Amino acid sequence: MSTKISELSVGDTRESIVVRDLSRTQIVMYAGASGDFNPLHSDEVYSVEVAGYPTVIAHGQLTMGLAAKLFTDWIVDGELTGFGVRFQRQVWPGDTLTATATITAVSDDEGCRVVDLDLVTVNQAGQPVVTGYARLREYN
Amino acid sequence: MSAENERSEAKTVVADQSEGGFSFPIEAGHIMMFARALGDDNPVYYDESDEETRRRGGITAPPTFVAAAAQFDPDWPYRPRVGVEWNGSGRGPGTAPVSSGGGTSLHAEQHYEYHVPLRPGDVLRVDRELGDSWEKESRRGGMLKFSEEVTRFVNQRGELAVTARRVRVVTERTVEE
Numbered sequence: 001m002s003t004k005i006s007e008l009s010v011g012d013t014r015e016s017i018v019v020r021d022l023s024r025t026q027i028v029m030y031a032g033a034s035g036d037f038n039p040l041h042s043d044e045v046y047s048v049e050v051a052g053y054p055t056v057i058a059h060g061q062l063t064m065g066l067a068a069k070l071f072t073d074w075i076v077d078g079e080l081t082g083f084g085v086r087f088q089r090q091v092w093p094g095d096t097l098t099a100t101a102t103i104t105a106v107s108d109d110e111g112c113r114v115v116d117l118d119l120v121t122v123n124q125a126g127q128p129v130v131t132g133y134a135r136l137r138e139y140n
Numbered sequence: 141m142s143a144e145n146e147r148s149e150a151k152t153v154v155a156d157q158s159e160g161g162f163s164f165p166i167e168a169g170h171i172m173m174f175a176r177a178l179g180d181d182n183p184v185y186y187d188e189s190d191e192e193t194r195r196r197g198g199i200t201a202p203p204t205f206v207a208a209a210a211q212f213d214p215d216w217p218y219r220p221r222v223g224v225e226w227n228g229s230g231r232g233p234g235t236a237p238v239s240s241g242g243g244t245s246l247h248a249e250q251h252y253e254y255h256v257p258l259r260p261g262d263v264l265r266v267d268r269e270l271g272d273s274w275e276k277e278s279r280r281g282g283m284l285k286f287s288e289e290v291t292r293f294v295n296q297r298g299e300l301a302v303t304a305r306r307v308r309v310v311t312e313r314t315v316e317e
Contacts, residue, residue: 032173033174034177034211035208035210037220039228040244043229045233049229050236051236059247060246061204061247065174065177065202066179068202072182072203073182079257082254084251086249087247087250139196
């Protein structure tokens with residue numbers, strides 16, 4: 001269910017699964033769309049034998065983009081003015097990621113409602129993979 | 141003159157042109173592909189006739205879309221190029237990038253400020269600027285070298301559309317989970 005920005009108050013929270021069982025194909029789709037063809041993200045042989053990782057690693061920006069779906073789906077009449085994250089932990093194929101947003105502040109900017117929210121995305125083990133914030137302003 | 145020399149000369153010319161940034165055309169199909177890669181089926185990213193799209197004055201790009209400026213960045217290192225050896229696997233497993241020195245270059249933080257929406261048909265001027273760099277010792281990755289980069293995206297009307305700040309970290313050794 002979507003919400004209007006005017007209906008939100010501090011403490012309101014929303015949780016959503018932003019990807020289930022992340023596929024290598026989706027990581028490849030993201031590589032193609034973004035232009036980031038770093039072999040660490042799509043080349044299993046390289047990632048294991050050269051970089052020393054158990055498998056390919058999802059792009060940080062992919063995880064960030066997945067997290068963004070949470071508030072763009074939630075707040076329909078909000079225009080994003082700021083969005084930032086810290087990458088906490090690697091995301092692997094097969095991960096299921098759940099994002100949670102919590103409204104931390106509600107303010108007024110020239111007659112437009114503005115909300116700030118905190119964001120955390122965790123993997124299936126409950127470990128944070130990305131944490132951050134976003135600010136949305138009511139559409140005029 | 142060998143083909144190799146011609147190529148390195150050609151590359152030098154490109155590098156000279158790229159001083160002062162590059163141009164990033166925003167295209168509807170590209171936005172659609174990007175949204176699909178995120179598993180985001182919100183119609184505001186591809187459906188002109190959707191009510192919500194119309195309310196927003198047409199199709200807009202998803203929040204992290206400017207990451208795709210890499211497609212148009214002449215200096216972007218993570219793209220195979222004709223005639224240039226790629227470091228990923230082929231017949232062999234590939235080779236570590238020179239810059240990493242046995243560790244890994246990782247994305248630590250990403251921040252965006254949005255000033256004006258991005259729409260198909262826009263042409264953005266992209267300018268990158270190196271910010272601070274600092275070092276930190278870590279238990280997991282050894283010495284960590286952080287560096288910051290600020291990128292500004294200015295549209296064809298001269299409006300600053302998006303400001304991006306990226307923090308990268310190069311680890312001394314492979315980070316174990």
